[in-house]
Every structure is written in C-alpha cells, then in structure tokens.
Amino acid sequence: MVEITDVVCSLCGCVCDDIVLEVENNEVVKVKRGACSVGKSKLLGHERIKSPMIRENGELKECSYDEAIKKAAEILYKSRRPLLYGWSSTVCEADSAGIELAEDIGGVVDNTATVCHGPSVLAIQDVGIPSCTLGEIKNRADLIIYWGANPAQAHANHMKRYSYVSKGYWTAEGKKGKKLVVVDVRKTMTSKMADVFVQVEQGKDYQVFSALRAILRGHEDVVPDKVAGVPKAQLLEVANMVKEAKFGITFFGMGVTQSGARHNNIVNAIQFTRAAHLHGKWSIMPMRGHYNVTGFNQICCWQTGFPYSVDLSRGYAWYNPGETSSTDLLYREECDAALIIASDPGAHFPGAALRHLAKIPVIQIDPFANPTTEFADVVIPAAISGIESEGGVYRMDNIPLRLRKILETDYYVPDEEIVERIHAEVRALREKEAE
Amino acid sequence: MVGMNVNLISGRTAVQGQNLDSKLTEKYFDEVAVCNLNGSDMEKLGVTPDDNVRVTTAYGAVVVKAKQDDGNPEGVIFIPMGPWANVLVSGYTEGAGMPRYKGIAAEVEKTGEVVLPVKELMRTYME
C-alpha cells in the first residue's frame, strides 16, 4: 500500500490539491483526506466504458482504438461544419490539441462555458472584473456573499478551503470574524449557514444589484420599499455590511448566469462590486463548475484570440456568441458532425439542440458512458485525467495547477493522444486525396 | 387533474454532482428525474412525495417524481440539471448563446405516467 499526497482533484472548479490517497494494486483504495464527497466519488472510481465502439445498425459494437480513431477522422474529414465541443473535464494539453484540430478542419470549437459561465465572460467583455486568487479571500475576507450559487451542494470544499470557514492570516478565527450573506430564490444548504439570507424573486436579481448600487453610492432615497420581493430594510442591512467590510467577495453562480437577463446580471454584479469598492476592498468571482473549464477559455483565448464559441471555418477566428455557440449551431441545425469530449451535452443541452445532435454523426471521447453515448456513432474511452494521466488545469480563480498521474493504465489512452491521433488520420486522409 | 402554473428552475445538487461520471445509475435517476416542490404547492396539486408529476413548458413535457422541498418558495419548482429538466428548456438562446435554464413558465400536474429511464429518454430525440 502506498500513500500519495498532494493529489490534485479533477472534478470541480475548486481543484483542491491537498488530497491524500492510499493506492494498492493499482487501485485507489482509500481517500484519506482532502476530498469532498463529490471528489471522493471520482477518485474511488466508477464503472467505465470498457472498449472503443462503433455503432452499426443502431448498436454499439466493440472495436480497436485504431478503428475508432480512423472512423472518427473520416467523419470529421467529410464534415463541412463540424462542432468540437466539451473540453472542460480534461487537461490543457488535450484542449490545445483540440483547438489545433478544429483550426485545421475549419470547425467550431466551444466548451461547456457556453451553457455555464459564458455570460460571465460576456460581462467581463463589457466591464472587466475586479478579482483575486482564492488565497486572498482565505487570508483577508471578512464578508462573503454567495449570489445565485450553492457551494454546499456544488463546490463542497469551497467554504472550508477558501472562504467562510477557512482560516488565514488576518482571518485566524475562521467563521467567527466573518459574515456570510447568501442571495437566492430558494432556501438551500448554503443559505442555512448565512448570517443574512436574501430571498429574491426568481429572475429579478438585476433589480437587487441596482438597488444596492444606488444605496452604496448614497442614493438610497430612490430605492422603493420592496425590490424583487426584498424589503428595503434588508437591502439597507446588506449595504451596511458591505460598507463596514474591510475585504468583501461576491461569488456568483448559475442563479444569475442562466436566468432571463443572462450576462446583464453579471454586468450589474460587477458594477455592484465597483460600488462596494468605494467603501473597502471588493472583488467578485464566478464559481466555475468543472476543473478545467477555465483552462479551456484561457488556452482558446491565447491561441485564437477569443475565449469560447470560436468559429474557424473561414480560416481565421470568428467569435460571436449567440451565433457561434454550440446550442445555437445545433438549434439552427447547422453543424453536420460533432466531436464531444470531456463533457455531456446529452445531459445538459436543451431538448431542441439534442434533436439535431441525434441526427448527425457524433464522436464521443470520455472515460464514462453518459446520455451523450446514446447519440454517439463512435465512442472512444479515455484515460481518466488526474488519475491515469497528468496534465495542466486552471482553477476557478485562474491559478494553474498540474494533475498527477496516480494509477497506471496499459490500455486506456489519454485524451490528448486520442485527439492527436485523430488529427494525424485527418492529415493522412487529406494527403491521400491530394494524390 | 388539477394543473398549476409555476416557474421552473434547474440547477446543481450534491448527489447530482457525485454522479457526474455515473449518470446511467439508479442513484442519478433517483436524484435527477425529480421535481422539487414546496409542500403547499404539492397539497394544491394533490400530490404526495413519490407521486409522479407531468411538467409541461412551451418546449416539451416530461414526467418526473415529486419531492418535497420547503426551501422552494410557492410557485417555484426545481428540477436538478440533467436530461429530464432539459426536455423543458428552449433551444433558442435569444442571441445570448446561453439557454434559459432558469425562469421558465411551466405547468405541473399529477400523473400516473411512468418516469422514463435516461436511455429511453434519449431515444425519444431520435424519433
């Protein structure tokens, strides 16, 4: 039995990196400490796809990696408007290979931010974002706001490692010296912990941000008695807490990115942060869901100039979310093939998009079967990043870490290699045709 | 059947997250093919926990199991993000690139219909 320390979790945007495991006979037998229940679940392993498969007559039939890769390359080579989607639950090296492939075949490359924090990116493109690394919050923050986010369920170690419960340099007392405000439409496990829970009418966060901005800028007289179901007295209470804080942070989630106003909510959230900044030190941070969703946006941006929803069909990068986003492409029935990697649109895309996905050839690269597998014409099982293969990732606060390889696999192939082999086959097909 | 107009939101839960890599399991099904309603809404619908409900929006209809969650305000239902919720979500992003997963006008009613397991649900898209 071997104890392995400093293991980096490959699940959510927290990317906890102090996990301690026990490994025996090339298996993780115990997660000693550091992982939350969700991370633990991943580390201990799940049933996985046993072999590459190609669909024949409606049934998935086992085949070799070579055969699956060749078939995948054929599909992509023949395609006129391929979509290469996912990328958030694999490593930077794989993302980089994917962008290179997309550029070569003139596809659209997009990641899960398109249904998650894409609106946050759009907001940043409007107003920028005053932010910091998670350690800053751990060491300094005395007021923490979770807005439209439920870390107790979605980022279980977040409060313990980085925010409300954690202890740092000026926060040695942990919870005692801090205040927690939770804003949500319903009571959650997170809101139960709050000093102040602000229950807002669903879809109306925008008004609450505006009201708080007005108060923070000295215009409380324009704020009505109730805003989005929130009594003015409570708004004043929260504003006072903001004014008195030395260091405040707002973490926000899908509650504000996925409701009607989308990125406009986030713009207003950021402007609220600026108004708060007139009184003390304030930052804001999106609660990124997957362990490398941030990484893909970083790489895509430094390589193409734009962070997601990048259409490379013209031979240069064209970026227009709402036009070049995956959901829109599928909804308009525009793409004629899809490579789905390290993600699950089958589970997470709207029904209308799936109707089209069901019609077109789909290549799936994933260690685990999921709803997308039902649509897949080629299934290629990958080595599990962070367990069977190493690679770079970016945490929700843009800090880069490196996943470790814990277990050996002499069968499963890492995502990066799968993508590169597909690309090599595409090049071979092109050369053959040129002869 | 008494139907009720509600506001639908979808989102994460811990058990849903624990099963991100095991979505074909019973655990996932039990957590995600579910509609969480406030107790008084359930009363109005004549629904008890473990009854099935049919949720309909302009974009589709789906049968899920009802669960009580008094954290929800009245008139707001929560279906964990996943295949069942997404039957009800529009594919039109209104130019935002992001579908509207939260804040969808829906109708809920009690039903005797069966909840489709995930593979069967996926197959309905192929028809």
Add this chain to the structure above:
Amino acid sequence: MADGELLIRNGVVYDPINGVKGEKKDICIRDGKIVESVTNPKVIDAEGRVVMPGGVDIHAHIAGGKVNAGRIMRPEDGRKGVEAKTSVCRVQSGYSIPNTFATGYRYAKMGYTFVMEAAMPPLAARHTHEELVDIPILDNAAMPLIDNNWMTLEYIKSGDTDLLAAYVAWIIKATKGYGVKIVNPGGTEAWAWGKNCDLHDTVPYFDVTPAEIVKGLAEATEKYEMPHSVHVHGNMLGHPGNFEVTTDTYDLVKGIKPYRDRPAMHATHTQFHAYGGTSWGDFESQATHIANYVNDNDHVSIDIGSIILGDTTTMTADGPMEYSLYQITGRKWTNLDVELETGSGITPFMYSGKSPVNTVQWAIGQELALLIKDPWKVALTTDHPNAGPFIGYPIIISMLMSKKRRDESAEDMHKVIFDRTELPSIDREYDLNEIAIITRGMTAKTLGLAEHGKGHLGVGADADIAIYDMSPEERDAGKIQKAFLNTKYTIKAGEVVVKDGEVVAAPPGRTIFVTPECEQSLMDEMLVTLKDKFDKYYSVTFNNYPVQDAYLPHPFEIKAPMRG
C-alpha cells in the same frame, strides 16, 4: 536548428557588441551558430542591405495571466488583427494584445528573435510558461515578481539578507524565471487592501518601506552571479511630479556592487516615471532630470517605454495605478490580486495627439533616448502594450533617426509640446549603430545574454540575424519604418524563418531560465518559514507550487553560483 551551412554575403553589418559599425562583412553559419568559415553553404546575397543580430527585447508583456485577461476582456482588440492561417502559420488575431502565434510571427517579421516577458506572478508561473511555449520562433524568458511577496517583506523587516537571498533563489528556481522583477514595491501588497505606497511609506501590516524593499532585493540579487540586475518598475508610476521618486529610487542601489560589468538596477519604462508638474493641469516632461541622472551615473540602465499613438491596453502588476487609470477613463477594468505575492490591473487606454497630457507623454520617451548620451544605457521599448504595441517599434526607430519626422509629427500634436517638453529643440539623430545598440547590443549585454549567444554576431553566437530591406544610407523616415516592420530575411538558429516579410518557418523557441545556487543550510532554514506559509496561508500546497519540467519543452539553463 538548421544543420546546413548558410552564408550571408554583401550585407552591411551592425554588430555593436563586437564593435562592428556598418561594415561590409560575410556572416558564416553552421548548425545554428555563427562560425568562422563555411565550405558548402547555401548563400543569401544581402545586396548591400542592413544586417543586424536578431532583436533582443528587454521588456514586454507577452505571456501570462494578465496578458490573457486583457485578451479575454477585449475581443474588439482581437478582431483588429485577424489574419487567416497559412500552410506555415496558425490563425492570428489582435493588435495591442496579439494571440501567442501572432506575437511570435510579428516579432520575427520585425527581425526580433528574443523577448523577455516582463512580469510573471510566481503562483501563476505555469500560465506564463504555457503561453511562452505557444509563441513560435522567439527564444524567451520571464521575470518573476518578488517585491510584494510576504517572504520578502518579512525578511526585509527582520534584516535577514542571507535568508532573503535564499528565498530569491528558491522562487526563481521554482518559477523557472530569469531574475528579480520589482513592480510598485509594497504598493501592490497595500492594494490588496485598496491602498498604495509611495517610496518611503510603510506597507500596511508589514512595516517596511518600498525603499527598503528595493535595496534589500538588489543586495540579495547581487549575492549570486546573476546575469541581470534587479529590474524595477518604481513607485508612483504615472503620477505627475513622480520624477524625484524615480531618481530617489535609483539612488537606493548606488552603493551596491554588481557581480559583473553591468548596472545594479535596470529601471524600466522610464517614460512613465519622468513626469513633472503637480497635476494633469500643469503636467510637463522631466525627461531632462532623468537623463541628467543617467548621464552622470553608471549604476542604472533604462528602457524608454515610449508611447505609440492610438488605442492600446495597459496591464501591469501596479494594481492601484491601473485602478486610477480606470477612474480617469471610465473604461472597462480588470483586477487580479495574487495571494502572498502580487497583483495586476488591466484597462484599455487611448493615447491621442490631441491631448496635451498624451502629447507630453509621447515626447518624453523620445527625449530620454535623445538626451541620454550613451546608448549603452538605453533600450528601446514601449512597455508593450502599456505605452503601445510592439508593432510600433519601427515608428520609434524612425523618430529617433529623423528630426524631420519628429518635427512633422509635432505639428499634428498638441502645442504644449513646445512649452512642456524639450523634444522640438533636440537635433540629435540616432544612427544605425545606435539603433542596433538600443535594440540588441545593450539589451543582450544588460540581460547577461551576450555571452550566451544573443545580441551579437561574433563566432559562437546564435545564428539569429535580421536583414532589413534598406541600405545604410537610407534617410527617409517612412522607408526606415517600413524596413524595420518586415525584414527581407529573419534567420533564427540558422534557419530562415522570414523571407520578404512573410513567415516561412515557425520552429519553437527556447525558454532561458536561471538557477541561482544557494548554500543548502541557508535554503533549509528559509524553507521552514516558507513551508509554514504554504501550510497556513497559500491556497495551494508546497509540492504543487514549482513549475514542472513538462512546461519547458525547450529549456536553456544559466547557472548563477553564489558569489565568493
């Protein structure tokens, strides 16, 4: 690296490090290096054109967290420089913040073959390296920020210079960095609480002054045979009246003996630090004050940080300065404080010839280059992209070489240029030898890279060469500018990478890093304190912090032993 032999004949060579000032000379190349002679080479006939060593940029923000934060925030900048992929080149985008591929191609087209990434936040060093790897052609290095780090502040406070030196060694090794970068010392830590510091203010909670930090880090640096001195972005950047703080900062290292024949401090983007007046209303140039200081002293070198008119993106680790810039313009603004270490701010900015302030700023960079007598103390930069994008270097070259062009430009700018600056009264014109000094000779020497093959064309040097499509007699500023924008040939490690202004090959570059060698017992003692910080305050573990080898696929190590 091209194995074959290459001969460049009939070029007029400017190789200032070797005292070659416009001589017709053959250049022989074999296996990527300059050699004495060749037997069966491929021949390039330079036909009387200007030949220089590949450009060595001493300071530009091209890779890392804040650079990419700028790209993410500014798709409108991305759309400006869009170019389609070719059989050799990946897609390109961007104007003030080009994507990594465009950065490599465009620098190479200007005849540059090495760029120093100016500021690397240590905790995010992996990010800097990932981007450097994706910049084609150019050799590169990056300087980690060490001046707002809690370890530094604590050791300065306690006076433990040896332990500070151990920490400096550790952090440069852990980040695979090149040297000690200082940006708004103390002030960026203060900014984590929304405050700032002047040179002699006390940093909140840490009870040290920026002056002490600069001096302490310069001393720690010189405990090793470091190729480069401390590289300093001083306090109060961008504030009217900051010129005295600037020379006060230079004074701090007067008594420090550098390990070799180089200054004890390199002061960067000095234009931003040469401001007179008391407010934007009476704002004026104090380039003369700075130039006089540099003329009278040998312990400081500078790079000019000269303005390029137009829209650009500012980005520095000077968080509070970026915030004030945002408050002036009201444009979008991103801030990224980094725990225990540093911070950064990014905001777009427009330099307009119609603005009196921008006009004075525009004059200052050139004044510095023209008033400092010894070009070996001066480097050409735009603090890319803060004062302007690197693609504007040819404009500055043409300005420095042509009084006529300066006068013509002054006519289009605000008339304060005549009362608030000296520029219109300066007649001096740079010659090609001096241009070669400030763009490759001085920079390679000051960085300590000359003996590692950069910035010159002596036997044994890297075969990094620029052949500009102009004759040495060319006096027309427009033609000079055009020639320096797209070379006739750029050769990198003996391989032709640019021909007739087009990229024809894009091999990867190397990342050069320094390994300071600290005595083990000192290192062990320092590590006890450092590990305690990781246990208690960092959000990552000690073992996960250092940059792994996988991030430097093409490394080049320079060892820096402790001085006896």
